[in-house]
Amino acid sequence: MDYLLFVVFPYTCLTVFLIGSIYRYKYRPFSVSSLSSEFLEGKKLFLASQLFHWGLFILFFGHLIAFLFPASILLWNGHPVRLLILEISAFVFGLSAFFGLMLLIYRRLTVRRVQIVTNKMDFVVFIVLLVQIISGLLVAYTNRWGSSWFAAFLTPYLRSIFVFDPQIDAIVSVISLSLKIHVVSAFALIGIIPFTRFMHFLVYPLNYTWRSYQQVIWNWNRKQIRTSKAFRQGPKSKNN
Amino acid sequence: MDIRSQISMVFHLDKCIGCHTCSIACKNLWTDRKGAEYMWWNNVETKPGTGYPTKWEDQEIYKGGWEINGKSVSLKGAGKLRGLKNIFHNPYLPVLDDYYEPWTYKYEDLFTAPEGDDQPTARAVSLVTGEPIDVKAGPNWDDDLGGSIDYARQDVNLKGLSAAEQEVMFQLERMTFFYLPRICNHCLNPACVASCPSGAIYKRGEDGIVLINQQVCRGWRMCVTACPYKKTYYNWHTGKSEKCILCYPRLESGQPPACMHQCVGRIRYLGVLLYDADRIEEVAATPNDLDLVDRQLEIYLDPFDPQVIEAARKNGIADSTIESAQKSPVYKFVKEWKIALPLHPEFRTIPNLFYVPALMPGMASVQDGIYEESNTQFLWGGIDNNRVPIKYLANLFSAGNTEKIVDVLKRLMAVRWHRRQTTVGDVAQEIVDKAMGEINLNGDTADAIFRLTSLATFDERFVIPPAHREESIEMLENTADVKGNTGFGFKERPKRGW
Numbered sequence: 257m258d259y260l261l262f263v264v265f266p267y268t269c270l271t272v273f274l275i276g277s278i279y280r281y282k283y284r285p286f287s288v289s290s291l292s293s294e295f296l297e298g299k300k301l302f303l304a305s306q307l308f309h310w311g312l313f314i315l316f317f318g319h320l321i322a323f324l325f326p327a328s329i330l331l332w333n334g335h336p337v338r339l340l341i342l343e344i345s346a347f348v349f350g351l352s353a354f355f356g357l358m359l360l361i362y363r364r365l366t367v368r369r370v371q372i373v374t375n376k377m378d379f380v381v382f383i384v385l386l387v388q389i390i391s392g393l394l395v396a397y398t399n400r401w402g403s404s405w406f407a408a409f410l411t412p413y414l415r416s417i418f419v420f421d422p423q424i425d426a427i428v429s430v431i432s433l434s435l436k437i438h439v440v441s442a443f444a445l446i447g448i449i450p451f452t453r454f455m456h457f458l459v460y461p462l463n464y465t466w467r468s469y470q471q472v473i474w475n476w477n478r479k480q481i482r483t484s485k486a487f488r489q490g491p492k493s494k495n496n
Numbered sequence: 497m498d499i500r501s502q503i504s505m506v507f508h509l510d511k512c513i514g515c516h517t518c519s520i521a522c523k524n525l526w527t528d529r530k531g532a533e534y535m536w537w538n539n540v541e542t543k544p545g546t547g548y549p550t551k552w553e554d555q556e557i558y559k560g561g562w563e564i565n566g567k568s569v570s571l572k573g574a575g576k577l578r579g580l581k582n583i584f585h586n587p588y589l590p591v592l593d594d595y596y597e598p599w600t601y602k603y604e605d606l607f608t609a610p611e612g613d614d615q616p617t618a619r620a621v622s623l624v625t626g627e628p629i630d631v632k633a634g635p636n637w638d639d640d641l642g643g644s645i646d647y648a649r650q651d652v653n654l655k656g657l658s659a660a661e662q663e664v665m666f667q668l669e670r671m672t673f674f675y676l677p678r679i680c681n682h683c684l685n686p687a688c689v690a691s692c693p694s695g696a697i698y699k700r701g702e703d704g705i706v707l708i709n710q711q712v713c714r715g716w717r718m719c720v721t722a723c724p725y726k727k728t729y730y731n732w733h734t735g736k737s738e739k740c741i742l743c744y745p746r747l748e749s750g751q752p753p754a755c756m757h758q759c760v761g762r763i764r765y766l767g768v769l770l771y772d773a774d775r776i777e778e779v780a781a782t783p784n785d786l787d788l789v790d791r792q793l794e795i796y797l798d799p800f801d802p803q804v805i806e807a808a809r810k811n812g813i814a815d816s817t818i819e820s821a822q823k824s825p826v827y828k829f830v831k832e833w834k835i836a837l838p839l840h841p842e843f844r845t846i847p848n849l850f851y852v853p854a855l856m857p858g859m860a861s862v863q864d865g866i867y868e869e870s871n872t873q874f875l876w877g878g879i880d881n882n883r884v885p886i887k888y889l890a891n892l893f894s895a896g897n898t899e900k901i902v903d904v905l906k907r908l909m910a911v912r913w914h915r916r917q918t919t920v921g922d923v924a925q926e927i928v929d930k931a932m933g934e935i936n937l938n939g940d941t942a943d944a945i946f947r948l949t950s951l952a953t954f955d956e957r958f959v960i961p962p963a964h965r966e967e968s969i970e971m972l973e974n975t976a977d978v979k980g981n982t983g984f985g986f987k988e989r990p991k992r993g994w
Contacts (some may be wrong), residue, residue: 285711285712286710286711286734286736286988286993287991287993287994288714288993289713289714289715289734289735289736289993290714290715290716290735291715291735291992291993292715292716292717292730292735293732294585294586294589294591294717295589295591295592295717295720295730295732296591296592296624296732297591298585298589298591301585302585302587305584305585306584306585308584309584310584368625368627369592369624369625371625372624372625372626373732373733373992375992375994377994451994452994453993453994455993456714456715459694459714461580461583461693461694461695461714461716463695464576464579464580464692464693464694464695465576465580467695469571469575469689469690470685470686470689470690470699471689471695471697471698471699472698472699472700472701473698473699473700473701474700474701474702
């Protein structure tokens with residue numbers, strides 16, 4: 257069972273994610289959008305969207321750091337006060353994401369105009385996010401050492417997944433139910449990215465930061481076409 | 497010198513009758529789709545009025561366009577830092593109610609209603625929610641000064657006019673208005689392009705048309721904020737932004753854009769302008785607002801100047817395009833005759849759509865019950881007594897520079913004096929000579945202005961350069977094939993993503 261949950265399922269999700277996202281980005285680009293509904297309802301969205309997105313934004317990077325530089329987290333947590341600071345701030349951002357999500361769900365269910373642009377996948381997204389955020393909050397609340405645990409146990413496991421040599425013994429032996437849910441639903445979340453509006457986080461416009469403001473595109477090589485002999489000669493057609 | 501060619505337009509407001517045929521032509525061709533019903537890539541506003549979307553000119557609300565930042569310009573409400581900071585919620589985004597909620601009528605009810613004592617009615621239903629609505633706004637809700645207490649008096653361009661001046665403007669006997677048709681300006685310094693986080697918006701090098709790549713757009717909506725003319729629109733159904741494409745598939749096949757082709761009053765002109773792309777930043781950053789029109793005119797180059805021709809050729813501009821630039825009616829109106837002005841140059845996007853301000857009916861007056869077209873006792877009497885204050889026109893067309901407006905109006909009036917003299921001959925020669933002399937206009941030029949204004953044929957009004965895209969897909973497409981689709985060269989139902 258654990259093998260299924262922590263080896264088969266993650267690989268399935270990651271594969272689906274990789275192939276699906278690349279396919280959708282390359283061959284169905286028109287469908288990739290943030291699908292913003294701010295145009296239809298802007299006031300209620302403000303608090304909901306800001307709380308939710310910034311909460312997730314920070315948490316995502318927190319998890320990323322723990323995955324990439326586990327030693328730094330362990331080092332930071334070496335002192336109980338610092339551990340507490342990290343845990344509390346993570347919890348606060350978790351709460352922010354949670355309340356933001358609740359507000360977003362409430363808005364989507366109650367505002368008539370937003371209902372119009374709601375589809376089935378939006379509810380799948382809501383459910384996965386709810387499971388993910390609530391289980392994350394539970395982990396943070398019940399296991400005060402969550403960040404250290406991530407660095408010490410989860411990172412080796414995740415890394416073993418990525419080097420195609422899955423090692424699950426260590427985490428299976430210590431994992432609690434809420435953690436189990438959190439890990440599994442995280443992979444589920446990754447797996448459904450290509451089928452949902454989650455796609456928009458993959459296309460976060462990072463390149464805007466370094467591209468020049470103005471963009472001019474030529475459809476052909478100007479200098480070459482000037483000398484081309486292929487120009488169609490003759491009178492211009494009359495239209496009126 | 498980096499010479500490029502730009503398709504640009506002149507709208508002659510004296511000829512606009514406010515029939516909205518242009519808007520309908522555009523609507524039928526491009527925006528009769530779900531999510532686009534509220535969009536009017538071409539719309540006609542009554543001035544004074546608040547326009548569409550309501551008060552779009554007030555950048556204190558919408559934060560569109562550029563503002564001076566040191567020696568350059570920066571976006572007022574978007575940009576790299578601000579754009580990415582506001583990406584989860586854009587505080588300056590106009591919402592549906594700032595435009596209007598699109599609606600249709602339940603015509604079917606007229607036929608299916610059971611027999612009764614009352615006339616069956618076709619109720620208005622929202623095109624967004626499908627529910628019955630009370631229509632409270634529309635794209636030309638204040639047409640012909642309708643409800644002018646609520647609309648015309650809220651006009652943003654009344655700023656700088658004294659209370660007394662405004663009062664006079666809205667006196668019933670003096671009240672006047674004119675129409676302002678608007679499309680995308682296809683600016684030289686487009687704020688929408690600069691604000692797009694995804695890099696989906698670009699200016700087409702060959703002809704300067706600004707387009708949004710629907711495949712790359714991710715619906716971050718910064719362009720809607722950044723465009724000071726509010727001419728990019730967010731399609732709430734597809735989650736993509738859309739804008740006027742200047743009917744490029746038509747242009748490429750030698751036809752003018754639908755709005756221009758359909759224009760009943762023949763107010764529209766289209767042609768090529770050559771400009772120096774190296775000077776864009778410098779012109780956009782002109783320190784004094786009052787100089788903006790003159791600086792902008794400098795960026796457009798003389799297509800007859802051998803040096804310009806040489807540089808243009810070197811830059812890959814085709815001979816046929818240069819030839820088009822020489823025949824361009826826009827060049828004549830804007831540069832040679834200087835009677836067309838850009839709309840709101842103070843937004844600093846360097847717009848390429850120019851307006852010939854309306855002489856009539858503002859110049860006409862009623863005295864002792866007699867309608868007089870202009871005051872013949874004083875040379876420029878009509879201008880001084882214009883029922884549309886010069887300051888108001890200056891706020892619209894010259895960033896507050898009243899001299900520019902007076903100059904244009906004098907030119908237009910001198911042409912009238914001259915033509916009156918030629919055709920009727922009841923005007924004293926001294927008056928005509930004085931008028932023409934004061935603004936340095938000779939008879940031939942006046943005749944040319946008259947001809948292009950009132951007699952010009954289709955091919956004189958629309959000088960479209962050959963497309964040079966012999967293999968372009970767009971030219972081979974049947975427009976009917978792709979009706980209801982996302983656009984030319986990209987066939988996909990405009991279906992919402994998931």
